[in-house]
Structure formats: C-alpha cells, structure tokens
Amino acid sequence: MKIISYNVNGIRAASTKNFFGWLQATNADMVCLQEVKALIIQIPEIIALIEQLGYYHYWFAAEKKGYSGVAILTKLKPNYIEYGCGEEWIDKEGRILRADFDNFSLMSLYMPSGSSGEERQLKKYEFMRFFDGYIGTLRIQFPNLIISGDYNICHTAMDIHNPKSNANSSGFLPQERAWMQVFLENGFIDAFRHFNKDPHHYTWWSYRAGARTKNLGWRIDYHLVTKPMENRLKNVRILPDAIHSDHCPVLLEID
Template identity: 80%
Template sequence: MKIISYNVNGIRSACSKNFLGWLQATNADMVCLQEVKALPDQLGEIIGLIEQMGYHHYWHPAEKKGYSGVALLTKVKPKHVETGCGEEWIDREGRILRADFEGFSLMSLYMPSGSSGEERQVKKYEFMHFFSQYISMLREQIPNLIISGDYNICHTAMDIHNPKSNANSSGFLPAEREWMQVFLDNGFIDTFRHFNKDPHHYTWWSFRANSRAKNLGWRIDYQLASLPLLDRLKQVRILPDAVHSDHCPVLLELH
C-alpha cells in the first residue's frame, strides 16, 4: 500500500503544473494533501479527474478563502471520515482530517506556521499543546494511526540546511524541536528516519535564492506512524523531483 503526503501550496496552482498527471502516474492508494487553498465547489474539473482515477475524496477547507485546508484521496473507501478535531479555531482553519480503514487510520495534518510573527507563533504553540492531548486520547480508541502532513517543524539539526543561522527561526525553535521529540517518544515513529539516517534530505525549499536547486531546504513534512504499525513499514522516500509546490511529497509504503 502506497501513501503519499504532499503540501501542494494551492491545489489549483499545483494542477497548472501537471499535478494530476503526476498523481495518476504515481498511482498511490491514499494521498494526504495540505494547504489546498480551495473549496471543493471551486474545483469542478479537478474533482472530476480525481474521481476518474478511482479516488474517493474528502475535503476540509478553511473558512478563509485561499488559505490552509486539507484533503484526503483514497482508492479504498473508508469506514468513517472525521472532519476536524472539535476545537473551533483549528477547525475554522481546516487543519485536521482523518479517515478510518480496516487495520489503521490515516490523518492529513497541516500544523500552523509561526513564521509570520509572534501572534501566529503563539497560536502554533497552542495548536501543538492541544494536538498532543488530542492524539493521546484518540490513540486509546485508534492505536494504529498514521499522521501524514506538514508539521512546520524541523526535528533535528540534520533536518535543516543551516541549523546555526536558523537557531531562532520559527520551525526550528528549541521548544518546537522538544515538542516533536516528546511526541515521538510518546509512541510514534518518524518513518523516514527509521529507514534513512543521512543528512541533506528536505521537503521544503524557499522560493528565494535558488534554494531548491542548491538543496538549501528544511524537512518539515512527515509520515509519523504509531508504534504498533512498525512491522508494516516497508519503505519511505522523499520525492524531490515532484515540483508542483515549494514542498515535495513523502511516500510511505506499507506491507
């Protein structure tokens, strides 16, 4: 089973760069999208083509047009889909969408960025605190959980091209990195690092200074799997050749 997570930075923009052709060629079983920046009723032809590929599709857009929003595409019909998390401000921003299947559940997550200023950094910390508690309670009912998405956090110095100059940058702050470590220690596997311990693997590059061509990036997109799924992990790859966004996809394969 192939599961892709991809922050498309606007699905309409990504489709103008042949995202749908790429998606068809990739033939993933399940796809978690973040930052779709669109309402489903704005995507008529795009949704039609997604359906032609055999995907069931579920959307959780933000109330604010052209902002945030997550989606989940799956060729396996879910037993249940949970839109949002019940926390009003988070659900208004369209950040959490979960589908339950036989054997595991899959969540598409788009964590807030704090890079625009102190006010959003405070909201990011508020989200992180809520999310830890939310997932702890959820795992009592759903022990087999994959959380795929844009966490907007580089976990370690290996996950960012210049840790020294970014020591005070949102996304690499000590409190954010510590939160990620605690989250993993509470029963999750960073599936990419489970298979690959090498540096210089990134999932996001600034549009500035030719950063992508120079591979001056950040690894902020993850496929985290709860510990009971360890034996089902087959391989994980970052796919930097997919260039529909300033992010690239992360592909997880399960046995």
Template identity: 80%
Template sequence: MNIISYNVNGIRSASTKDFFGWLQSSEADMICLQEVKAQPVQIPEIIALIEQLGYHHYWFSAEKKGYSGVAIFSKIKPNHVEYGCGEEWIDKEGRILRADFDTFSLMSVYLPSGSSGDDRQAKKYEFMQFFETYISNLRLSYPNLIISGDYNICHTAMDIHNPKSNANSSGFLPQEREWMGLFLESGFIDTFRHFNKDPHHYTWWSFRANSRAKNLGWRIDYHLATVPMLERLKNVEILPDAIHSDHCPVLLELDA
C-alpha cells in the same frame, strides 16, 4: 500500499503544473494533501479529474477562501471520515482530517506556521499543546494511526540545511524541536528516519535564492506512525523531483 503526503501550496496552482499527471503515474493508493487552498465547490474540474483517477475524496477546507485546508484521496473507501478535531479555531482553519480503514487510520494534518509573527507563533504553540492531548486520547480508540502532513517543524539539525543561522527561526526553535521529540517518544515513529539516517534530505525549499536547486531546504513533512504499525512499514522516500509546490511529496510504502 503507497501513501503520499504532499503540501501542494494550492491545489489549483499545482494542477497547472501537471499535478494530476504526476499523481496518476505515482500509483498512490492514498494521498494526504495540505494547503489545498480551495473548497470543493470552487473546483469542479479538479474534482472530476480526481474521480476519473479512481479516488474517493474528502476535504476539510478553511472557512477563509484561498487559505490552508487539508484533503485525503483514497482508492479504498474508508469506513468513516472525521472532519476536524472539535477545537473551533483549528477547525475554522481546516487543519485536521482523518479517514478510518479496516486496520488503521490515516490523518492529514497541517500545523500552523509561526513565521509571520509572534501572534501566529503563539497560535502554533497552542495548536501543539492541544494536538498532543488530542492524539493521546484518540490513540486509546485508534492505536493503529498514521499522521501524515506538514508539521512546520524540523526535528533535528540534520533536518535543516543551516542549523546555526536558523537557530532562532520559527520551525527550528528549541521549544518546537523539544515538542517534536516528546511527541515521538510518546509512541510514534518518524518513518523516514526509521529507514534513512543520512543528512541533506529535505521536503521544503524557499522560493528565494535558488534554494531548491542548491538543496538548501528543511524537512518539515512527515509520516508519523504509531509503534504498533512498525512491522507494516516497508519504505519511505522523499520525492524532490516532483515540482508542483515549494514542498515535495513523501511516499510511505506500507504492508497492506
């Protein structure tokens, strides 16, 4: 079973760059999207393409048009889909969507970015604190859980091209990195690092200074799996050659 996570930075923009041709060739069974920046009623042509490829599709869009939003496409129909998390401001921004299947649950999540200023950084910390408790409680009922998405956090110095110059940058702040470490220690596996310990693997590059071509990036997109899922993990790959966004997809191969 192939599961992809991808921050598309706008599904309409990505679709003009042959995103759906790529998706068909990827043979993904499930795909978690972040920053879809659209509501389904706005994109009937895109909805038709998704259905032609054989996917059931579920969207949790932000109230603000052209902003945030997550989605899950799946060739296997889920038993249940949970829209949001019950925290009003988070749900208004369309940041959490979960699909429950027979043997595991899959979540598409998009953490806030704090790069625009102190107010948004404070909201990011608020999200992180809430999310930790929310997931701790959720795991009591759903112990087999994969949380895929854009965390907007580089966990270690290996996950960012220049840790020294970015020491005070949102996404690599000590408090953010500590939170990520504690979240993993609470019972999650960073699936990419489970298979690959090498540096210079990134999932996001600035549009500035030819950063992608120079591989001056950040690894901020993850598939995190609960420890009970360990024996089902087969491989994880970052796919930098897929260029529909400033992010790239991350592929998780799971024993079905």
C-alpha cells in the same frame, strides 16, 4: 500500499503543473494533501480528474478563502471520515482530517506556521499543546494511526540546511524541536528516519535565491506512525523531483 503526503501550496496552482499526470504515474493508494486553498465548489474540473483516477475524496477547507485546508484521496473507501478535531479555531482553519479503515486510521495534518510573527507563533504553540492531548486520547481508540502532513517543524539539525543561522527561526525553535522529540517518544515513529539516517534530505525550500536548486531546504513534512504499526513499514522516500509546490511529496509504503 502507497501513501503520499504532499503540501501542494494550492491545488489549483499545482494542477496547472501536471500534478494529476504525476499523481496517476505514482499509482498511490492514498494521498494526504495540505494547504489545498480551495472549496470543492471552486474546483469542479479538479474533482472530475480525481474521480477519473479512481479516488474517493474528502475535503476540509478553511473558512478563510484561499487559505490552508486539507484533503484525503483514497482508492479504498473509508469506514468513517472525521472532519476536524472539535477545537473551534483549529477547525475554522481546516487543519485536521481523518479517514478510518479496517486496520488503521490515516490523518492529514497541516500544523500552523509561526513564521509570520509572534501572534501566530503563540497560536502554533497552542495547537501543539492541544494536539498532544487530542492524539493521546485518539490513540486509545485507534492504536494503528498514521499522521501524515506538514508539521512546520524540523526535528533535528540534520533536518535543516543551516541549523546555526536558523536557530531562532520559527520551525526550528528549541521549544518546537523539544515538542517533536517528546511526541515521538510518546509512541510514534518518524517513518523516514526509520529507514534513512542521512542528512541533506528536505521537503521544503524557499522560492528565494535558488534554494531548491542548491538543496538549501528544511524537512518539515512527515509520516508519523504509531509503534504498533512498526512491522508494517516497508519503505519511505522523499520525492524532490516532483515540482508542483515549494514542498515535495513524501511516499510511505506499508503492508
């Protein structure tokens, strides 16, 4: 089974760059999208394309138009869809969507960024604190859980092109990195690092100064998988040649 996570930075913009031709070629079974920036009623042509490719589709948009929002596309019909997490401000921003299947659950996650200033950084920390408790409870009910998405955090110095100059940058702050470490230690596997220990693998690049061409990036998009699913992990690949966004997709293969 192939599962893709992809922050598309606007599904309408991505669709003008042959996103759906690319998606068809991947033959992915499930796709977690982040930052879709659209309501279903705004994208009827895109919905038609998704359905033509054989996907069921579920969307959880932000209240603010053109902002945030997550989606799950799946060729296997879920048993249940959970829209949001029950925390009002997070749900207004459209950041969490979960699909439950017979033997695992899949979540599309878009964690807030703190790069716009101190106020949003504090909201990011608030999200992180909430998410700890939320997932801790959820894992009791769903021990086989995959959380795929844009975490807006580089876990280690190996996950960012210049750790020294970014030491005080949101997304690589000590408190954020420590949170990621503890989150993993509490029962999750970073699926990419499970297979690949090498540096210089990134999932996001600034649009400035030719950063993508020079591979001056950050790895902030993850598939985090609960430890009971470890023996089902087959492969994970970052797909930097897919250029529909300032992010690139991450492909997880499981039994």
